Amino acid sequence: MSIVATAESVRTKQTRAVVVADETLAAIEARDGDIHAFLHLDAESIRAQARGIDSQIDAGQHPGRLAGVPVAIKDNLCQRGVPTTCASKILEGWKPPYDATVITRLREAGAVLVGKTNLDEFAMGSSTENSAFGATKNPVDPSRVPGGSSGGSAAAVGADMVPVSLGSDTGGSIRQPAAFCGVVGLKPTYGTVSRYGLIAFASSLDQVGPFARSVDDAGVLFEVIAGHDPMDSTSLAISAPDVMTDIDGGVAGLRIGIIPELMDGSSDEVRARVVAAQDALREAGATLVSLPAPELLLGLAAYYLIAPAEASSNLARYDGVRYGNRVDGADVSAMMIATRTAGFGDEVKRRIMLGTYALSAGYYDAYYGQAQKVRTLIIETFHRIYQSCDLIVGATTPTTAFEFGSKTADPMSMYYSDIFTIPSNLAGHPAISVPFGTGEAGLPIGVQLLGPALSEPTLFRAAKFLETEVGR
Amino acid sequence: MSSTHPLDANDVIKVASLARLSLSDDEVERFTGQLARILDSAAEIAALDLGGLAPTAHPLALVNVLRDDVVRDSLDRDDVLSQAPSVNDNRFSVPKIIGDAP
Numbered sequence: 094m095s096i097v098a099t100a101e102s103v104r105t106k107q108t109r110a111v112v113v114a115d116e117t118l119a120a121i122e123a124r125d126g127d128i129h130a131f132l133h134l135d136a137e138s139i140r141a142q143a144r145g146i147d148s149q150i151d152a153g154q155h156p157g158r159l160a161g162v163p164v165a166i167k168d169n170l171c172q173r174g175v176p177t178t179c180a181s182k183i184l185e186g187w188k189p190p191y192d193a194t195v196i197t198r199l200r201e202a203g204a205v206l207v208g209k210t211n212l213d214e215f216a217m218g219s220s221t222e223n224s225a226f227g228a229t230k231n232p233v234d235p236s237r238v239p240g241g242s243s244g245g246s247a248a249a250v251g252a253d254m255v256p257v258s259l260g261s262d263t264g265g266s267i268r269q270p271a272a273f274c275g276v277v278g279l280k281p282t283y284g285t286v287s288r289y290g291l292i293a294f295a296s297s298l299d300q301v302g303p304f305a306r307s308v309d310d311a312g313v314l315f316e317v318i319a320g321h322d323p324m325d326s327t328s329l330a331i332s333a334p335d336v337m338t339d340i341d342g343g344v345a346g347l348r349i350g351i352i353p354e355l356m357d358g359s360s361d362e363v364r365a366r367v368v369a370a371q372d373a374l375r376e377a378g379a380t381l382v383s384l385p386a387p388e389l390l391l392g393l394a395a396y397y398l399i400a401p402a403e404a405s406s407n408l409a410r411y412d413g414v415r416y417g418n419r420v421d422g423a424d425v426s427a428m429m430i431a432t433r434t435a436g437f438g439d440e441v442k443r444r445i446m447l448g449t450y451a452l453s454a455g456y457y458d459a460y461y462g463q464a465q466k467v468r469t470l471i472i473e474t475f476h477r478i479y480q481s482c483d484l485i486v487g488a489t490t491p492t493t494a495f496e497f498g499s500k501t502a503d504p505m506s507m508y509y510s511d512i513f514t515i516p517s518n519l520a521g522h523p524a525i526s527v528p529f530g531t532g533e534a535g536l537p538i539g540v541q542l543l544g545p546a547l548s549e550p551t552l553f554r555a556a557k558f559l560e561t562e563v564g565r
Numbered sequence: 566m567s568s569t570h571p572l573d574a575n576d577v578i579k580v581a582s583l584a585r586l587s588l589s590d591d592e593v594e595r596f597t598g599q600l601a602r603i604l605d606s607a608a609e610i611a612a613l614d615l616g617g618l619a620p621t622a623h624p625l626a627l628v629n630v631l632r633d634d635v636v637r638d639s640l641d642r643d644d645v646l647s648q649a650p651s652v653n654d655n656r657f658s659v660p661k662i663i664g665d666a667p
Contacts, residue, residue, distance in 0.1 A: 190644035297623045326630040419650035434587045449580040465620030521624025
Protein backbone atom coordinates (compact mmCIF):
# COMPACT_ATOMS: atom_id res chain seq x y z
CA MET A 94 0.00 0.00 0.00
CA SER A 95 1.34 3.47 -0.86
CA ILE A 96 1.85 5.97 1.95
CA VAL A 97 -0.84 8.16 0.38
CA ALA A 98 -3.26 5.22 0.59
CA THR A 99 -2.22 4.50 4.19
CA ALA A 100 -2.79 8.12 5.18
CA GLU A 101 -6.15 8.12 3.41
CA SER A 102 -7.24 4.92 5.21
CA VAL A 103 -6.22 6.43 8.53
CA ARG A 104 -8.02 9.70 7.78
CA THR A 105 -11.22 7.90 6.76
CA LYS A 106 -10.96 5.47 9.70
CA GLN A 107 -10.81 2.41 7.45
CA THR A 108 -7.84 1.69 9.64
CA ARG A 109 -6.39 3.46 12.66
CA ALA A 110 -2.94 4.94 13.17
CA VAL A 111 -2.50 2.70 16.22
CA VAL A 112 -3.16 -0.38 14.08
CA VAL A 113 -0.58 0.79 11.52
CA ALA A 114 1.85 1.44 14.38
CA ASP A 115 1.34 -2.04 15.81
CA GLU A 116 1.85 -3.62 12.39
CA THR A 117 5.09 -1.64 12.05
CA LEU A 118 6.27 -2.75 15.49
CA ALA A 119 5.46 -6.37 14.62
CA ALA A 120 7.42 -6.13 11.35
CA ILE A 121 10.40 -4.64 13.18
CA GLU A 122 10.16 -7.30 15.89
CA ALA A 123 10.18 -10.00 13.20
CA ARG A 124 13.06 -8.66 11.09
CA ASP A 125 15.32 -6.31 13.02
CA GLY A 126 16.92 -8.96 15.23
CA ASP A 127 18.66 -10.17 12.07
CA ILE A 128 19.03 -6.87 10.20
CA HIS A 129 19.94 -4.36 12.95
CA ALA A 130 18.60 -1.35 11.06
CA PHE A 131 17.58 0.52 14.23
CA LEU A 132 19.81 2.05 16.89
CA HIS A 133 16.91 3.42 18.92
CA LEU A 134 13.25 2.47 19.04
CA ASP A 135 10.64 3.30 21.65
CA ALA A 136 7.42 1.29 21.18
CA GLU A 137 5.52 3.40 23.70
CA SER A 138 6.43 6.64 21.93
CA ILE A 139 5.33 5.16 18.59
CA ARG A 140 1.97 4.11 20.03
CA ALA A 141 1.53 7.48 21.76
CA GLN A 142 2.17 9.39 18.51
CA ALA A 143 -0.33 7.12 16.72
CA ARG A 144 -2.96 7.65 19.43
CA GLY A 145 -2.45 11.38 19.00
CA ILE A 146 -3.15 11.11 15.26
CA ASP A 147 -6.27 9.02 15.88
CA SER A 148 -7.55 11.54 18.44
CA GLN A 149 -7.12 14.38 15.97
CA ILE A 150 -9.17 12.44 13.42
CA ASP A 151 -11.81 11.59 16.04
CA ALA A 152 -12.01 15.32 16.80
CA GLY A 153 -12.67 16.03 13.12
CA GLN A 154 -9.23 17.51 12.42
CA HIS A 155 -7.02 16.78 9.42
CA PRO A 156 -3.68 15.51 10.78
CA GLY A 157 -1.84 16.04 7.48
CA ARG A 158 -0.66 14.40 4.34
CA LEU A 159 1.21 11.58 6.11
CA ALA A 160 -1.46 10.83 8.72
CA GLY A 161 -0.29 7.75 10.61
CA VAL A 162 2.50 6.93 8.13
CA PRO A 163 5.52 5.38 9.89
CA VAL A 164 8.86 7.02 9.01
CA ALA A 165 12.31 5.87 10.18
CA ILE A 166 14.99 8.52 10.71
CA LYS A 167 18.74 8.30 10.13
CA ASP A 168 20.47 8.79 13.45
CA ASN A 169 22.31 11.93 12.37
CA LEU A 170 19.06 13.95 12.44
CA CYS A 171 18.21 15.63 15.71
CA GLN A 172 14.93 14.65 17.34
CA ARG A 173 14.14 16.41 20.59
CA GLY A 174 14.62 14.21 23.65
CA VAL A 175 15.46 11.11 21.59
CA PRO A 176 18.99 9.65 21.62
CA THR A 177 20.93 10.84 18.56
CA THR A 178 24.35 9.26 18.22
CA CYS A 179 25.59 9.52 14.61
CA ALA A 180 26.62 5.91 15.38
CA SER A 181 29.53 7.37 17.36
CA LYS A 182 30.58 6.64 20.93
CA ILE A 183 31.33 10.34 21.34
CA LEU A 184 27.59 11.16 21.20
CA GLU A 185 26.28 8.02 22.91
CA GLY A 186 23.47 8.98 25.27
CA TRP A 187 23.07 12.53 23.94
CA LYS A 188 19.50 13.77 23.58
CA PRO A 189 19.11 16.84 21.35
CA PRO A 190 17.24 19.81 22.85
CA TYR A 191 15.52 20.56 19.52
CA ASP A 192 14.00 18.98 16.40
CA ALA A 193 15.59 19.12 12.97
CA THR A 194 13.34 21.02 10.53
CA VAL A 195 12.65 17.82 8.59
CA ILE A 196 11.42 16.24 11.85
CA THR A 197 9.14 19.23 12.48
CA ARG A 198 7.72 18.93 8.97
CA LEU A 199 7.08 15.20 9.39
CA ARG A 200 5.27 15.87 12.69
CA GLU A 201 3.19 18.62 11.05
CA ALA A 202 2.24 16.18 8.26
CA GLY A 203 0.98 13.64 10.81
CA ALA A 204 3.79 11.09 10.35
CA VAL A 205 4.71 8.67 13.15
CA LEU A 206 8.45 8.87 13.90
CA VAL A 207 9.42 5.24 14.34
CA GLY A 208 13.03 5.34 15.46
CA LYS A 209 16.62 6.17 14.65
CA THR A 210 18.50 4.10 12.08
CA ASN A 211 22.08 2.91 11.86
CA LEU A 212 24.78 4.57 9.77
CA ASP A 213 28.51 4.72 9.31
CA GLU A 214 29.89 6.87 12.11
CA PHE A 215 29.14 10.54 11.30
CA ALA A 216 27.94 9.32 7.85
CA MET A 217 31.52 8.48 6.84
CA GLY A 218 31.45 5.20 4.97
CA SER A 219 29.72 3.11 2.35
CA SER A 220 28.71 -0.05 4.26
CA THR A 221 27.62 0.79 7.87
CA GLU A 222 30.67 -1.21 8.97
CA ASN A 223 31.97 2.02 10.54
CA SER A 224 29.07 2.19 13.02
CA ALA A 225 30.29 2.09 16.63
CA PHE A 226 27.22 -0.02 17.44
CA GLY A 227 27.58 -2.87 14.92
CA ALA A 228 26.83 -3.13 11.21
CA THR A 229 23.42 -3.40 9.53
CA LYS A 230 22.79 -6.46 7.33
CA ASN A 231 21.48 -6.29 3.78
CA PRO A 232 17.88 -7.59 3.92
CA VAL A 233 18.28 -9.34 0.55
CA ASP A 234 21.42 -11.24 1.62
CA PRO A 235 22.58 -10.91 5.25
CA SER A 236 26.16 -11.85 4.33
CA ARG A 237 26.37 -8.55 2.46
CA VAL A 238 26.46 -4.90 3.45
CA PRO A 239 23.37 -2.70 3.01
CA GLY A 240 25.57 0.10 1.70
CA GLY A 241 26.12 3.35 3.49
CA SER A 242 26.27 5.59 5.09
CA SER A 243 22.43 5.54 5.39
CA GLY A 244 22.42 1.72 5.49
CA GLY A 245 19.94 1.44 8.36
CA SER A 246 17.35 3.64 6.66
CA ALA A 247 17.75 1.71 3.37
CA ALA A 248 17.54 -1.70 5.07
CA ALA A 249 14.50 -0.71 7.17
CA VAL A 250 12.59 0.05 3.96
CA GLY A 251 14.12 -2.87 2.02
CA ALA A 252 13.05 -5.30 4.75
CA ASP A 253 9.51 -3.85 4.78
CA MET A 254 9.81 -2.71 8.39
CA VAL A 255 8.74 0.81 7.38
CA PRO A 256 7.39 2.13 4.06
CA VAL A 257 9.67 5.19 4.00
CA SER A 258 12.66 6.67 5.82
CA LEU A 259 15.01 9.64 5.77
CA GLY A 260 18.72 9.53 5.06
CA SER A 261 21.44 12.02 4.20
CA ASP A 262 23.67 12.04 1.14
CA THR A 263 27.10 13.71 1.12
CA GLY A 264 28.75 11.62 -1.62
CA GLY A 265 26.14 8.94 -2.34
CA SER A 266 24.98 7.95 1.14
CA ILE A 267 21.32 7.72 0.08
CA ARG A 268 21.65 6.45 -3.50
CA GLN A 269 24.30 3.76 -2.93
CA PRO A 270 22.44 1.97 -0.07
CA ALA A 271 19.15 2.40 -1.99
CA ALA A 272 20.73 0.55 -4.93
CA PHE A 273 22.18 -2.15 -2.65
CA CYS A 274 18.86 -2.76 -0.81
CA GLY A 275 16.54 -2.53 -3.83
CA VAL A 276 14.69 0.65 -2.83
CA VAL A 277 14.24 4.16 -4.24
CA GLY A 278 16.55 6.88 -2.90
CA LEU A 279 16.74 10.60 -3.77
CA LYS A 280 19.56 13.08 -3.20
CA PRO A 281 17.72 16.40 -3.67
CA THR A 282 19.12 19.62 -5.13
CA TYR A 283 21.37 21.27 -2.55
CA GLY A 284 19.31 23.79 -0.61
CA THR A 285 15.86 22.31 -1.27
CA VAL A 286 15.73 20.41 2.04
CA SER A 287 16.73 22.14 5.27
CA ARG A 288 19.95 21.02 6.95
CA TYR A 289 18.90 22.55 10.29
CA GLY A 290 19.30 19.73 12.80
CA LEU A 291 21.24 17.51 10.41
CA ILE A 292 24.50 16.88 12.22
CA ALA A 293 27.10 18.32 9.87
CA PHE A 294 29.64 16.17 8.05
CA ALA A 295 30.57 18.25 4.96
CA SER A 296 28.29 21.26 4.90
CA SER A 297 28.67 22.20 1.23
CA LEU A 298 27.71 18.66 0.17
CA ASP A 299 25.25 17.30 2.79
CA GLN A 300 21.59 17.01 1.82
CA VAL A 301 18.68 15.14 3.47
CA GLY A 302 16.46 12.95 1.29
CA PRO A 303 13.92 10.12 1.21
CA PHE A 304 14.06 6.33 0.88
CA ALA A 305 10.90 4.55 -0.26
CA ARG A 306 9.56 1.31 -1.70
CA SER A 307 8.12 3.23 -4.67
CA VAL A 308 8.88 6.35 -6.67
CA ASP A 309 5.49 7.82 -5.72
CA ASP A 310 6.20 7.41 -2.01
CA ALA A 311 9.63 9.00 -2.40
CA GLY A 312 8.01 11.93 -4.21
CA VAL A 313 5.40 12.52 -1.52
CA LEU A 314 7.98 12.36 1.27
CA PHE A 315 10.26 14.74 -0.65
CA GLU A 316 7.43 17.26 -1.07
CA VAL A 317 6.71 17.09 2.67
CA ILE A 318 10.29 17.76 3.80
CA ALA A 319 11.37 20.23 1.08
CA GLY A 320 10.95 23.99 0.92
CA HIS A 321 12.57 27.09 2.34
CA ASP A 322 13.61 27.13 6.01
CA PRO A 323 14.77 30.37 7.63
CA MET A 324 16.81 28.28 10.11
CA ASP A 325 19.18 27.14 7.34
CA SER A 326 21.09 30.01 5.72
CA THR A 327 21.86 27.78 2.70
CA SER A 328 18.17 26.98 2.14
CA LEU A 329 16.91 28.08 -1.28
CA ALA A 330 14.21 30.75 -1.18
CA ILE A 331 11.67 28.51 -2.90
CA SER A 332 8.67 26.47 -1.85
CA ALA A 333 8.83 22.68 -2.13
CA PRO A 334 9.11 21.56 -5.76
CA ASP A 335 5.94 19.89 -7.07
CA VAL A 336 7.03 16.47 -8.29
CA MET A 337 3.72 14.59 -8.00
CA THR A 338 1.51 16.50 -10.48
CA ASP A 339 3.39 15.29 -13.57
CA ILE A 340 4.91 12.11 -12.16
CA ASP A 341 3.01 9.93 -14.65
CA GLY A 342 3.96 12.14 -17.59
CA GLY A 343 6.35 9.61 -19.13
CA VAL A 344 9.60 10.22 -20.96
CA ALA A 345 8.51 10.89 -24.55
CA GLY A 346 10.45 13.84 -25.93
CA LEU A 347 13.07 13.88 -23.15
CA ARG A 348 16.70 14.08 -24.18
CA ILE A 349 18.66 11.69 -22.01
CA GLY A 350 22.45 11.68 -21.86
CA ILE A 351 24.62 8.59 -21.57
CA ILE A 352 27.99 9.38 -20.01
CA PRO A 353 30.23 6.40 -20.76
CA GLU A 354 32.47 7.33 -17.82
CA LEU A 355 29.53 7.00 -15.40
CA MET A 356 29.59 3.25 -16.14
CA ASP A 357 33.38 3.00 -16.23
CA GLY A 358 34.59 -0.06 -14.36
CA SER A 359 31.12 -1.33 -13.48
CA SER A 360 30.44 -5.03 -13.46
CA ASP A 361 28.84 -6.73 -16.46
CA GLU A 362 25.57 -7.35 -14.62
CA VAL A 363 25.27 -3.68 -13.59
CA ARG A 364 26.10 -2.55 -17.11
CA ALA A 365 23.47 -4.91 -18.57
CA ARG A 366 20.72 -3.41 -16.42
CA VAL A 367 21.72 0.17 -17.28
CA VAL A 368 21.62 -0.75 -20.98
CA ALA A 369 18.17 -2.30 -20.45
CA ALA A 370 17.02 0.97 -18.85
CA GLN A 371 18.41 2.95 -21.78
CA ASP A 372 16.57 0.69 -24.23
CA ALA A 373 13.32 1.14 -22.32
CA LEU A 374 13.69 4.92 -22.32
CA ARG A 375 14.45 4.98 -26.05
CA GLU A 376 11.48 2.78 -26.92
CA ALA A 377 9.21 5.06 -24.91
CA GLY A 378 10.16 8.03 -27.04
CA ALA A 379 13.14 9.56 -25.27
CA THR A 380 16.13 10.60 -27.36
CA LEU A 381 19.37 9.13 -26.04
CA VAL A 382 22.61 10.94 -26.71
CA SER A 383 26.14 9.80 -25.86
CA LEU A 384 28.15 12.54 -24.14
CA PRO A 385 31.64 11.51 -23.02
CA ALA A 386 32.77 13.42 -19.90
CA PRO A 387 35.98 11.96 -18.45
CA GLU A 388 36.29 15.03 -16.16
CA LEU A 389 33.52 13.64 -13.93
CA LEU A 390 35.79 10.82 -12.77
CA LEU A 391 38.10 13.41 -11.16
CA GLY A 392 35.28 13.99 -8.69
CA LEU A 393 36.28 11.04 -6.52
CA ALA A 394 39.75 12.40 -5.72
CA ALA A 395 38.39 15.94 -5.26
CA TYR A 396 35.63 14.71 -2.96
CA TYR A 397 38.05 12.82 -0.72
CA LEU A 398 39.89 16.08 -0.10
CA ILE A 399 36.91 18.47 0.14
CA ALA A 400 34.68 16.30 2.34
CA PRO A 401 37.45 15.47 4.87
CA ALA A 402 38.54 19.13 4.90
CA GLU A 403 35.03 20.26 5.81
CA ALA A 404 34.65 17.37 8.26
CA SER A 405 37.89 18.23 10.06
CA SER A 406 36.39 21.65 10.76
CA ASN A 407 32.85 20.47 11.56
CA LEU A 408 34.01 17.74 13.94
CA ALA A 409 36.22 20.11 15.92
CA ARG A 410 33.09 20.79 18.01
CA TYR A 411 33.31 17.37 19.69
CA ASP A 412 35.61 18.42 22.47
CA GLY A 413 33.89 17.05 25.58
CA VAL A 414 32.67 20.48 26.71
CA ARG A 415 29.07 21.15 25.66
CA TYR A 416 27.56 17.79 24.74
CA GLY A 417 28.42 14.15 24.28
CA ASN A 418 30.91 12.18 26.27
CA ARG A 419 34.02 13.33 28.09
CA VAL A 420 37.13 11.44 29.11
CA ASP A 421 38.83 13.26 31.96
CA GLY A 422 42.31 14.71 31.70
CA ALA A 423 44.66 16.74 33.90
CA ASP A 424 43.92 19.95 32.01
CA VAL A 425 41.49 21.03 29.33
CA SER A 426 43.77 20.10 26.44
CA ALA A 427 44.45 16.62 27.83
CA MET A 428 40.70 16.18 28.38
CA MET A 429 39.92 17.12 24.76
CA ILE A 430 42.59 14.78 23.37
CA ALA A 431 41.45 11.89 25.58
CA THR A 432 37.79 12.51 24.68
CA ARG A 433 38.34 12.63 20.92
CA THR A 434 40.80 9.72 20.92
CA ALA A 435 38.36 7.47 22.79
CA GLY A 436 35.19 8.78 21.14
CA PHE A 437 35.98 8.65 17.40
CA GLY A 438 36.40 5.45 15.37
CA ASP A 439 39.17 4.83 12.85
CA GLU A 440 37.42 6.09 9.70
CA VAL A 441 36.45 9.35 11.40
CA LYS A 442 40.03 9.79 12.62
CA ARG A 443 41.35 9.06 9.12
CA ARG A 444 39.11 11.70 7.56
CA ILE A 445 39.81 14.31 10.23
CA MET A 446 43.55 13.80 9.75
CA LEU A 447 43.26 13.78 5.95
CA GLY A 448 41.24 16.99 6.04
CA THR A 449 43.59 18.65 8.50
CA TYR A 450 46.51 17.71 6.26
CA ALA A 451 44.79 18.93 3.07
CA LEU A 452 44.13 22.30 4.74
CA SER A 453 47.52 22.69 6.40
CA ALA A 454 50.13 25.27 5.43
CA GLY A 455 52.22 24.05 2.53
CA TYR A 456 49.63 21.58 1.23
CA TYR A 457 46.52 23.75 0.95
CA ASP A 458 47.16 24.82 -2.67
CA ALA A 459 48.18 21.36 -3.85
CA TYR A 460 45.28 19.53 -2.27
CA TYR A 461 42.27 21.54 -1.06
CA GLY A 462 42.82 24.40 -3.53
CA GLN A 463 43.17 22.02 -6.48
CA ALA A 464 40.13 20.03 -5.35
CA GLN A 465 38.05 23.23 -5.31
CA LYS A 466 39.14 23.97 -8.87
CA VAL A 467 38.21 20.42 -9.91
CA ARG A 468 34.82 21.13 -8.36
CA THR A 469 34.46 24.08 -10.73
CA LEU A 470 35.55 21.86 -13.62
CA ILE A 471 32.83 19.35 -12.75
CA ILE A 472 30.16 22.04 -12.50
CA GLU A 473 31.24 23.40 -15.91
CA THR A 474 31.25 19.88 -17.36
CA PHE A 475 27.68 19.29 -16.18
CA HIS A 476 26.73 22.68 -17.61
CA ARG A 477 28.09 21.59 -20.99
CA ILE A 478 26.33 18.21 -20.76
CA TYR A 479 22.96 19.79 -19.93
CA GLN A 480 23.14 21.94 -23.06
CA SER A 481 22.54 18.68 -24.94
CA CYS A 482 20.24 16.70 -22.65
CA ASP A 483 17.62 17.05 -19.91
CA LEU A 484 18.78 14.14 -17.74
CA ILE A 485 21.59 11.60 -17.51
CA VAL A 486 21.04 7.87 -17.04
CA GLY A 487 23.78 5.66 -15.62
CA ALA A 488 24.73 3.22 -12.89
CA THR A 489 24.31 4.13 -9.21
CA THR A 490 27.19 1.89 -8.11
CA PRO A 491 29.88 -0.09 -9.95
CA THR A 492 28.81 -3.38 -8.33
CA THR A 493 26.00 -4.98 -6.35
CA ALA A 494 26.24 -5.17 -2.53
CA PHE A 495 29.62 -6.52 -1.40
CA GLU A 496 30.43 -8.91 1.44
CA PHE A 497 31.23 -7.77 4.97
CA GLY A 498 34.93 -7.16 5.51
CA SER A 499 35.79 -7.19 1.82
CA LYS A 500 36.73 -3.49 1.67
CA THR A 501 37.51 -2.52 5.26
CA ALA A 502 41.29 -3.04 5.04
CA ASP A 503 41.69 -0.66 2.08
CA PRO A 504 39.82 2.66 2.46
CA MET A 505 40.39 3.57 -1.20
CA SER A 506 38.54 0.47 -2.43
CA MET A 507 35.60 1.43 -0.19
CA TYR A 508 35.66 5.02 -1.46
CA TYR A 509 35.52 3.78 -5.05
CA SER A 510 31.93 2.57 -4.57
CA ASP A 511 30.88 6.27 -4.55
CA ILE A 512 32.50 7.16 -7.88
CA PHE A 513 29.24 7.57 -9.82
CA THR A 514 27.32 9.37 -7.08
CA ILE A 515 29.90 11.96 -5.99
CA PRO A 516 29.73 14.33 -9.01
CA SER A 517 26.11 15.32 -8.20
CA ASN A 518 27.09 16.32 -4.65
CA LEU A 519 30.01 18.41 -5.86
CA ALA A 520 27.67 20.27 -8.25
CA GLY A 521 24.74 20.48 -5.78
CA HIS A 522 22.53 18.68 -8.31
CA PRO A 523 19.75 16.14 -7.65
CA ALA A 524 19.97 12.44 -8.51
CA ILE A 525 17.75 9.46 -7.83
CA SER A 526 18.47 5.73 -7.68
CA VAL A 527 15.68 3.43 -8.87
CA PRO A 528 15.74 -0.36 -8.45
CA PHE A 529 15.97 -1.90 -11.91
CA GLY A 530 16.15 -5.64 -11.52
CA THR A 531 18.79 -7.89 -10.04
CA GLY A 532 22.12 -9.44 -10.92
CA GLU A 533 23.07 -13.08 -11.19
CA ALA A 534 23.07 -13.72 -7.43
CA GLY A 535 19.65 -12.08 -7.04
CA LEU A 536 21.15 -8.89 -5.61
CA PRO A 537 19.42 -5.59 -6.43
CA ILE A 538 20.81 -3.23 -9.07
CA GLY A 539 20.03 0.48 -9.11
CA VAL A 540 19.87 2.77 -12.10
CA GLN A 541 20.80 6.38 -11.40
CA LEU A 542 19.12 9.37 -13.02
CA LEU A 543 20.94 12.70 -12.69
CA GLY A 544 19.69 16.16 -13.57
CA PRO A 545 20.59 19.83 -13.22
CA ALA A 546 19.58 21.89 -10.17
CA LEU A 547 15.83 21.78 -9.43
CA SER A 548 15.13 19.13 -12.09
CA GLU A 549 13.36 16.89 -9.54
CA PRO A 550 10.00 16.95 -11.40
CA THR A 551 11.68 15.53 -14.53
CA LEU A 552 13.78 13.08 -12.50
CA PHE A 553 10.68 11.72 -10.80
CA ARG A 554 8.85 11.35 -14.11
CA ALA A 555 11.71 9.32 -15.59
CA ALA A 556 12.12 7.32 -12.38
CA LYS A 557 8.42 6.48 -12.33
CA PHE A 558 8.65 5.34 -15.93
CA LEU A 559 11.63 3.05 -15.17
CA GLU A 560 9.76 1.60 -12.20
CA THR A 561 6.98 0.44 -14.55
CA GLU A 562 9.57 -1.12 -16.88
CA VAL A 563 11.50 -2.97 -14.18
CA GLY A 564 10.36 -6.38 -15.43
CA ARG A 565 11.98 -6.05 -18.84
CA MET B 566 51.47 22.66 -11.00
CA SER B 567 51.92 22.26 -7.28
CA SER B 568 54.36 19.98 -5.56
CA THR B 569 53.59 17.30 -3.01
CA HIS B 570 55.83 14.91 -1.15
CA PRO B 571 54.96 11.44 0.15
CA LEU B 572 53.24 11.49 3.52
CA ASP B 573 55.37 10.06 6.33
CA ALA B 574 54.91 9.14 9.98
CA ASN B 575 56.02 12.57 11.18
CA ASP B 576 53.27 14.21 9.10
CA VAL B 577 50.68 11.88 10.65
CA ILE B 578 51.90 12.63 14.17
CA LYS B 579 51.71 16.36 13.41
CA VAL B 580 48.19 16.34 11.96
CA ALA B 581 46.96 14.09 14.78
CA SER B 582 48.27 16.64 17.24
CA LEU B 583 46.61 19.51 15.35
CA ALA B 584 43.32 17.56 15.37
CA ARG B 585 43.63 16.76 19.10
CA LEU B 586 44.00 13.02 18.57
CA SER B 587 46.49 10.74 20.26
CA LEU B 588 47.83 7.76 18.28
CA SER B 589 49.69 4.64 19.37
CA ASP B 590 52.81 3.63 17.43
CA ASP B 591 50.82 0.92 15.66
CA GLU B 592 48.16 3.42 14.67
CA VAL B 593 50.75 5.85 13.33
CA GLU B 594 52.12 3.11 11.11
CA ARG B 595 48.71 1.93 9.91
CA PHE B 596 47.27 5.42 9.30
CA THR B 597 50.45 6.52 7.51
CA GLY B 598 50.06 3.71 4.98
CA GLN B 599 46.34 4.30 4.48
CA LEU B 600 46.54 8.09 4.25
CA ALA B 601 49.50 7.88 1.87
CA ARG B 602 47.47 5.65 -0.43
CA ILE B 603 44.52 8.09 -0.38
CA LEU B 604 46.85 11.00 -1.10
CA ASP B 605 48.37 9.00 -3.98
CA SER B 606 44.99 9.09 -5.67
CA ALA B 607 44.75 12.81 -4.89
CA ALA B 608 48.06 13.29 -6.67
CA GLU B 609 46.22 12.94 -10.00
CA ILE B 610 44.40 16.20 -9.33
CA ALA B 611 47.33 17.86 -7.56
CA ALA B 612 49.23 17.44 -10.85
CA LEU B 613 46.53 18.92 -13.11
CA ASP B 614 47.00 22.33 -14.71
CA LEU B 615 43.81 24.12 -13.65
CA GLY B 616 45.26 27.60 -13.67
CA GLY B 617 42.30 29.25 -15.41
CA LEU B 618 39.63 27.89 -13.10
CA ALA B 619 38.33 29.68 -10.04
CA PRO B 620 37.90 27.52 -6.93
CA THR B 621 34.36 26.55 -5.85
CA ALA B 622 33.77 26.38 -2.10
CA HIS B 623 30.01 25.90 -2.27
CA PRO B 624 27.41 24.94 -4.89
CA LEU B 625 25.27 28.02 -4.23
CA ALA B 626 26.22 31.64 -4.75
CA LEU B 627 25.96 32.43 -1.06
CA VAL B 628 25.03 35.83 0.23
CA ASN B 629 24.48 36.99 3.77
CA VAL B 630 21.07 35.99 5.06
CA LEU B 631 19.54 38.49 7.46
CA ARG B 632 16.39 38.27 9.51
CA ASP B 633 14.28 40.91 11.18
CA ASP B 634 15.71 41.97 14.54
CA VAL B 635 12.90 40.63 16.68
CA VAL B 636 13.00 38.80 19.99
CA ARG B 637 12.21 35.10 19.79
CA ASP B 638 12.65 32.02 21.91
CA SER B 639 16.05 30.38 22.06
CA LEU B 640 16.89 26.93 23.34
CA ASP B 641 16.01 26.37 26.98
CA ARG B 642 19.13 26.75 29.13
CA ASP B 643 18.35 23.83 31.41
CA ASP B 644 17.65 21.58 28.41
CA VAL B 645 21.01 22.41 26.91
CA LEU B 646 22.98 22.13 30.14
CA SER B 647 21.30 18.81 30.98
CA GLN B 648 23.24 17.29 28.06
CA ALA B 649 26.67 18.67 29.00
CA PRO B 650 29.33 16.38 30.51
CA SER B 651 29.94 18.76 33.43
CA VAL B 652 28.06 21.82 34.65
CA ASN B 653 28.79 24.28 37.43
CA ASP B 654 26.50 27.17 38.39
CA ASN B 655 24.62 27.21 35.05
CA ARG B 656 27.84 27.15 33.08
CA PHE B 657 29.74 24.48 31.14
CA SER B 658 32.56 23.29 33.38
CA VAL B 659 36.02 22.20 32.16
CA PRO B 660 39.31 21.15 33.80
CA LYS B 661 41.80 23.92 34.47
CA ILE B 662 42.99 25.83 31.43
CA ILE B 663 45.92 27.75 32.94
CA GLY B 664 48.69 25.98 34.90
CA ASP B 665 49.38 26.45 38.63
CA ALA B 666 51.17 29.61 39.69
CA PRO B 667 54.92 29.05 40.21
